[in-house]
Amino acid sequence: MGARKAHRLRILGCVGRRAMKSVAVLIPCYNEETSIATVISDFRKALPKATVYVYDNNSTDKTREVARVAGAVVRTEPLQGKGHVVRRMFADVEADVYVLVDGDATYDAGAARDMVGLLVGESLDMVNGARTADEAHVYRPGHRFGNWLMTHMVAWIFGNRFSDILSGYKVFSRRFVKSFPALAAGFETETELVVHALELRMPTAEIMTPYKDRLEGSQSKLCTVKDGLRILWAILVLIKEERPMPFFSLLALVFAVVASALLVPIVVQFMDTGLVPRLPTAMMSMGLMIVAFFSLTCGLILDTVTRGRREMKRMRYLNIPALQSSENDPL
Numbered sequence: 001m002g003a004r005k006a007h008r009l010r011i012l013g014c015v016g017r018r019a020m021k022s023v024a025v026l027i028p029c030y031n032e033e034t035s036i037a038t039v040i041s042d043f044r045k046a047l048p049k050a051t052v053y054v055y056d057n058n059s060t061d062k063t064r065e066v067a068r069v070a071g072a073v074v075r076t077e078p079l080q081g082k083g084h085v086v087r088r089m090f091a092d093v094e095a096d097v098y099v100l101v102d103g104d105a106t107y108d109a110g111a112a113r114d115m116v117g118l119l120v121g122e123s124l125d126m127v128n129g130a131r132t133a134d135e136a137h138v139y140r141p142g143h144r145f146g147n148w149l150m151t152h153m154v155a156w157i158f159g160n161r162f163s164d165i166l167s168g169y170k171v172f173s174r175r176f177v178k179s180f181p182a183l184a185a186g187f188e189t190e191t192e193l194v195v196h197a198l199e200l201r202m203p204t205a206e207i208m209t210p211y212k213d214r215l216e217g218s219q220s221k222l223c224t225v226k227d228g229l230r231i232l233w234a235i236l237v238l239i240k241e242e243r244p245m246p247f248f249s250l251l252a253l254v255f256a257v258v259a260s261a262l263l264v265p266i267v268v269q270f271m272d273t274g275l276v277p278r279l280p281t282a283m284m285s286m287g288l289m290i291v292a293f294f295s296l297t298c299g300l301i302l303d304t305v306t307r308g309r310r311e312m313k314r315m316r317y318l319n320i321p322a323l324q325s326s327e328n329d330p331l
Contacts (some may be wrong), residue, residue: 021323023050023116024095027072027103028085033061035105035215040070042109043101047116053093054103055085063103083184083192090177096323098177102168104215107131111209115171118205123323125176125202128162128194129169131211146228150235154191157239158198162206165194166231169209176202179317188234195238199310200317244306248299255292259285 025043029036040052054067056076068074077088086100097116101107107129115127151165168190176197184192197204240247262285270276 021096021120022094023047023097023099024093025050025052025099025101025112026086026089026093027052027054027067027101028057028077028082028089029054029059029063029067029103030057031059031061031063032103033059033063033066036063036067036072036103037070038105038215039101039103039109040067040072042105043099043112044071046109046112047099050099051095053089055089057081057085079185081185083182083186083189086184086189086193087182090180090182096174098172098174100168100170100172106212107169108210108212111169111207112171115207115209118207119171119173120323122205123203124205125173125323126193126197126204127171128164128204128206129167129171129209130162130164130206131167131169132208133211146231150191150228150231153235154194154198157235157243158195161198161204162194164206166190167209173323175317175320175322178320179313181313184234186230188231191231191234191238195242199242200314202317242306242310244302245299248295248302252292252295252299255288255295259288259292262288 025047027036027039032039036054040054043050043052052072054063054072054074056064056067056074058076058078058080064074064076075088075092077085079088089100090098097119099112099116101109101112111129115129118124119127147164147166151163154165155162166187170193179200180193180196182189182192196202262281266276266278266282266285269278276282
């Protein structure tokens with residue numbers, strides 16, 4: 001009887017340990033020697049039970065050494081680009097709740113507690129930290145306009161649920177992380193994360209968080225024009241892959257309109273004279289109309305393929321247990 005009771009207590013202890021949720025703070029870094037220690041310290045204070053991971057992306061300064069001394073678990077990702085780092089972090093780290101934040105000390109660590117609490121309490125899959133800056137110079141006009149444009153494009157195509165899709169401050173459930181394909185290479189991964197949640201209609205929320213200026217001596221790695229174009233291209237690719245019918249239908253409409261504009265004068269002239277003097281133009285018009293037909297056909301076929309892919313992603317998402325709140329939440 002004593003052995004059986006001890007065995008039962010061990011089982012109950014294991015269940016209790018499984019019920020306690022683990023939190024991982026994921027910090028992708030590239031040359032953040034100046035700020036990384038501050039970020040680690042702030043998040044260890046905000047989430048004392050969390051494990052802080054720093055993934056270094058080929059830094060040429062002392063980011064790795066400083067992060068290790070500050071108490072973080074330090075790992076490296078040789079493929080350059082934030083998307084590659086996010087893919088590696090999501091694949092390697094095992095936790096119930098994931099806090100993704102940049103290593104530049106511009107985000108408020110104190111908001112992490114509220115974001116994690118909301119995620120766990122409401123059984124959500126993602127909480128986005130929308131940036132609010134008190135001073136105009138903190139958030140450069142080019143970045144502000146680009147973010148506004150990208151956010152409204154995504155809202156128009158995929159759904160209006162977020163006001164700052166390019167924020168680097170997000171909290172995820174295990175269900176989200178382990179079902180996320182992570183195909184992007186660079187900063188466009190922020191858009192990919194949001195579209196993944198919108199496409200699978202995951203339960204999400206957004207919290208306004210203070211956005212601060214970088215520490216003195218720290219420099220931004222984001223190029224407004226170059227990275228803005230990459231993010232815009234990523235959105236267009238996502239539209240093509242996730243909304244093929246509207247995408248290819250629009251292309252078909254453009255080709256059909258151009259073909260009709262070229263054909264109308266030829267038809268009018270033929271009705272008047274019975275001749276077709278501009279044969280090359282007529283052939284071009286016919287070719288463009290054929291291209292329009294094929295574009296529409298591609299849209300129909302790819303729409304069926306996309307629906308199948310979406311169903312597969314949804315089934316993969318549902319295979320992972322949902323996040324449930326309990327008295328052992330790590331807050």
